Amino acid sequence: MPEDYRVPVSRVQARLWLAEGDEHEIVLFCPPDTSAASLLEDDRRFFPALGEGKFMLVARDSVAALWVTAPPDPPPQELDLPTVSRSVHVHLSHGRSIRGTIRFVSSGVQDRTADFLNEPSRCFDVHTSGQVVHVAKRHVLFVLEE
Numbered sequence: 001m002p003e004d005y006r007v008p009v010s011r012v013q014a015r016l017w018l019a020e021g022d023e024h025e026i027v028l029f030c031p032p033d034t035s036a037a038s039l040l041e042d043d044r045r046f047f048p049a050l051g052e053g054k055f056m057l058v059a060r061d062s063v064a065a066l067w068v069t070a071p072p073d074p075p076p077q078e079l080d081l082p083t084v085s086r087s088v089h090v091h092l093s094h095g096r097s098i099r100g101t102i103r104f105v106s107s108g109v110q111d112r113t114a115d116f117l118n119e120p121s122r123c124f125d126v127h128t129s130g131q132v133v134h135v136a137k138r139h140v141l142f143v144l145e146e
Contacts, residue, residue: 008032015067016049016058019139021094026051026058028066036068037134040123064092064139070132082106086113087146090126093139099146100126100133113145 009029014036016024027050028036039047039060046057084106090098102124104116117124117137126133 017065019064024051036066066134084111089144091141100128
């Protein structure tokens, strides 16, 4: 009977930064063909994870950042849309910061970082060496362009 309630998921290793500064190595349960960022965009208040070998429920509002291994870059022919890359230094409310690159689709008119950050999504991605950091906007103090 318990198997009847199981849904397919991908297990994703992640480093979790909480708003108060705590850091945890966790395993996320992501629906197939979605990224860890989808967990931050969901309206439900909690998401499940494994931490220290135990099942845990993480409050979405408490997540400052999720670090995951970057997926491989798509082949060049799949990159149909012009993209903009900006080097940034993101400062979070708990005193930590993240350096990396943000990437977004070019509008062809104005490609301002502020417009990208002001989009309605709850998080944005910062690409670092070999990792993607899903950053919760609610915990960002400021972003410096480098």
